[in-house]
Amino acid sequence: MRPFVRSMAILLTLSTMMGGVAAQPDTSTNPLTTRRLAIPVAGLEAASLRDTFHEGRPGHAHEAIDLMAPRGTPVFAVDDGVVVKLFASVPGGLTVYQFDTDARLAYYYAHLERYAEGLREGQRVRRCDLLGYVGSTGNANPLAPHLHFAVFELGPEKQWWKGTAINPFNALSGAAGQAPLRCG
Numbered sequence: 001m002r003p004f005v006r007s008m009a010i011l012l013t014l015s016t017m018m019g020g021v022a023a024q025p026d027t028s029t030n031p032l033t034t035r036r037l038a039i040p041v042a043g044l045e046a047a048s049l050r051d052t053f054h055e056g057r058p059g060h061a062h063e064a065i066d067l068m069a070p071r072g073t074p075v076f077a078v079d080d081g082v083v084v085k086l087f088a089s090v091p092g093g094l095t096v097y098q099f100d101t102d103a104r105l106a107y108y109y110a111h112l113e114r115y116a117e118g119l120r121e122g123q124r125v126r127r128c129d130l131l132g133y134v135g136s137t138g139n140a141n142p143l144a145p146h147l148h149f150a151v152f153e154l155g156p157e158k159q160w161w162k163g164t165a166i167n168p169f170n171a172l173s174g175a176a177g178q179a180p181l182r183c184g
Contacts, residue, residue: 031104031153032171037078038127038181039172040109041067041134041147046180051169063165064108064150065172071113071145073134076183077125078107078149078172085160086121092148093137097160098125106163110148111140128183 039046044067052065077098084106085097092110096119099106113135125131136145151171152163174180 030166032151032166032168035079035100035105035171036178036181037168037171038076038183039067040076040078040131040149040183041069042074042076042184044069044182046173049169049173051167051173053165053167053169061165063167064110064148065167065169067134067147067149068144069134069146071133071135073145074130074184075109075112075132075134075147077127077129077131078168079105080126081107081124083119083121083123083125083131086115086119089138091139093135093140094132095138096131098131099154099158099160103158104154105166106152106154106160108148108150108152110150111135111137111146113137113145127181 039049049065049067053063079100081098081100083096084099087095087097089095094112094115096109096112096115097106098109109131111134112132115132116130119131134145134147136142140146140148149168151166151168153166154163172180
C-alpha cells in the first residue's frame, strides 16, 4: 500500500474511533455501561443517532445528545425512576429531570413542546412511560425541533440541577454491546 493511502486509511480509522462508534466504554467509571436505556424519542432508530456530546455550544460544552424529530413526537422515560423536577428555563425550555431508582443518575429531557397529561413531580415512572413531546422551547431553533437529552451522575447531595455529565450515546445506540431498546 502506498504511504499516502496507508496514512489516509489510518486517519479514517482513528476518526471513526474518536466518534464513539468503535471505542469501547470504560466499565470501571461509566455507570451507563451496565444500563439498558431506551431510546427516548418514538420512531428513532439507533443508526440515526448522532453523538453530539463533545460538540461546542456558545460559551459551554454541549454535554448532551440532540435527538432530532418532528414537533409533537412522543418522548419516553429511558429508565425506571422518579420525576424529580418539571422546570421551565430560558436555555432548556420545558424540561423534565428524572432520577433513576437508586438516585445515582439524573436524566434530563429538554426543549419539550409540552408534558404528558398528568405528569407531576414525585411521580414514579417505568422505562418507556410517556413524559412529553418533542419541541423547540427555550433556546432551541424553532425550525429544528429536537429532544436535548443528558445524563448526570449525581453527587451525594442528590441535587437535580447538579452532577457530572456522562455521554449517553453508547448506552442509547447499542455501541456499548447491547441491542438498543425502543419505545412505542
